[in-house]
Amino acid sequence: MRRPLPDRYLTPLDLADLLGVPVETVYQWRRKGTGPRGFRVGRHLRYDPEDVRAWVATLMDMEAA
Numbered sequence: 001m002r003r004p005l006p007d008r009y010l011t012p013l014d015l016a017d018l019l020g021v022p023v024e025t026v027y028q029w030r031r032k033g034t035g036p037r038g039f040r041v042g043r044h045l046r047y048d049p050e051d052v053r054a055w056v057a058t059l060m061d062m063e064a065a
Contacts, residue, residue: 005049012038015047 005018015036016023029035030045036055038047 005053007049009041009046009048010052012045012047015052018052 006014010018012026012030013023016026019026026035030038036047036052038045038051040046
């Protein structure tokens with residue numbers, strides 16, 4: 001990721017915009033259990049920027065192997 005992550009929790013739309021993918025892809029990752037760890041605040045889905053950073057680092061490590 002080239003731009004810094006925000007200091008607040010991310011919405012699915014924020015995550016999609018950050019990674020340059022459709023928001024439906026974010027929801028598919030959630031359903032399949034393959035994306036970054038998310039959590040619910042009531043009805044709202046949120047992502048911790050540090051969890052997103054760790055997930056991306058894992059993907060990069062897999063690519064390098």
